[in-house]
Amino acid sequence: MTADEALAASTRDRVVVAALRCLASQGLRRTTVDDIASDAGVSRATLYRAFPGGRDTILAAVVDAELARLLALVAGAIETAPDLRAALIEGIHAAAMWLSNHEALERLMFDEPAVVLTHVEFEQLDRTLEAMSVAAAPSLALFMSPLAAERAGELASRIVISYLLFPADGVDLEDRAQVAVLVDRHVLPGVVALAADMG
Amino acid sequence: MTAAQRVEVRERILEGTNRAICAAGVRRTSVEDIARESGCSRATIYRHFPGGRDELLDALVTFEHQRFFLRLSHAVEDATTLEEVMERGLMVAHRALAELEVLQIVLREQPELLEPTLVRASQPTVELVADFLAPFLSAHGVADADLVAAHAGYLSHMVLSYMSAPGRWDLTDPAQVSRLVRCELLAGLEASRP
Numbered sequence: 472m473t474a475d476e477a478l479a480a481s482t483r484d485r486v487v488v489a490a491l492r493c494l495a496s497q498g499l500r501r502t503t504v505d506d507i508a509s510d511a512g513v514s515r516a517t518l519y520r521a522f523p524g525g526r527d528t529i530l531a532a533v534v535d536a537e538l539a540r541l542l543a544l545v546a547g548a549i550e551t552a553p554d555l556r557a558a559l560i561e562g563i564h565a566a567a568m569w570l571s572n573h574e575a576l577e578r579l580m581f582d583e584p585a586v587v588l589t590h591v592e593f594e595q596l597d598r599t600l601e602a603m604s605v606a607a608a609p610s611l612a613l614f615m616s617p618l619a620a621e622r623a624g625e626l627a628s629r630i631v632i633s634y635l636l637f638p639a640d641g642v643d644l645e646d647r648a649q650v651a652v653l654v655d656r657h658v659l660p661g662v663v664a665l666a667a668d669m670g
Numbered sequence: 671m672t673a674a675q676r677v678e679v680r681e682r683i684l685e686g687t688n689r690a691i692c693a694a695g696v697r698r699t700s701v702e703d704i705a706r707e708s709g710c711s712r713a714t715i716y717r718h719f720p721g722g723r724d725e726l727l728d729a730l731v732t733f734e735h736q737r738f739f740l741r742l743s744h745a746v747e748d749a750t751t752l753e754e755v756m757e758r759g760l761m762v763a764h765r766a767l768a769e770l771e772v773l774q775i776v777l778r779e780q781p782e783l784l785e786p787t788l789v790r791a792s793q794p795t796v797e798l799v800a801d802f803l804a805p806f807l808s809a810h811g812v813a814d815a816d817l818v819a820a821h822a823g824y825l826s827h828m829v830l831s832y833m834s835a836p837g838r839w840d841l842t843d844p845a846q847v848s849r850l851v852r853c854e855l856l857a858g859l860e861a862s863r864p
């Protein structure tokens with residue numbers, strides 16, 4: 472990386488971090504490019520050099536960066552799991568904890584839910600599930616075939632998204648003991664049966 | 671005008687809204703287009719939908735949402751086993767969503783129109799689907815009422831997730847749907863049967 476490229480990369484990172492802070496403090500609608508530039512301590516011109524597409528591309532970069540952080544966190548939580556049951560419990564619990572305690576996400580769900588919901592519906596949900604299951608698959612593949620691991624990762628990802636969006640009595644994913652009941656009762660038998668069936 | 675007549679006119683206007691959107695797209699559909707498609711005057715439309723175009727679009731999404739789940743429940747009401755209701759439900763729902771032209775147009779042009787209805791109606795829908803599935807679970811041999819509720823809630827969350835986003839599963843292929851239902855969704859249930 473040349474010095475110029477390194478500078479450009481660090482500007483992009485600063486802008487993304489600043490945009491996330493703006494989203495958490497004032498929501499999406501009220502966040503302007505000027506707010507992001509001022510929070511990042513860069514000029515408008517510098518910001519637009521880093522993100523020629525402006526506000527929308529910055530926001531897309533924020534989503535990508537946050538999704539990458541979530542995926543790394545989940546992979547870390549399950550890679551040390553001694554067995555499949557522990558991997559499912561730790562992965563679901565870690566993802567739910569992170570998502571439920573995400574300041575910007577909480578702010579958006581509270582006053583602009585549409586922004587969040589567009590990422591968890593229809594084709595967008597397919598894309599989000601794909602990214603989450605691909606990230607979980609290598610760790611789950613320790614316990615089953617790679618193809619079955621992708622499906623298992625997809626199932627676990629669905630569970631996290633579905634129960635966070637639509638809470639149910641007795642299924643609080645932030646409570647590890649309740650996650651364990653969910654995994655023992657529904658998820659683990661399903662994943663084991665699927666892995667056996669797919670070979 | 672009786673309540674029944676009011677409902678009838680409302681439905682006629684919403685059907686007209688649906689047709690106008692399918693013909694011209696969301697952005698280019700005006701209240702005039704809707705009046706022409708539904709055979710009602712502008713005054714009638716504003717009497718039933720004082721908020722005009724915005725209210726019509728929101729009401730249409732709610733109307734189609736209700737109609738979709740009504741059709742789905744008709745399509746599976748004569749299923750005799752839990753496997754059958756799950757398999758048929760997933761396939762019918764997936765096909766119906768793909769063929770719901772107005773939904774595809776809205777998703778392409780203005781997906782944010784769906785949000786108010788989804789925010790308002792999704793939680794009740796999860797409960798509705800769970801209530802619908804509960805008797806099938808009892809018939810399947812799950813005796814304990816708490817377990818019936820737990821499994822019905824889980825299956826409801828999963829059915830709604832798969833019908834809107836099938837992920838790696840091809841829900842037009844009966845063999846795949848059968849594997850999904852038999853293994854991934856119902857294996858846990860088998861373990862809790864006496």
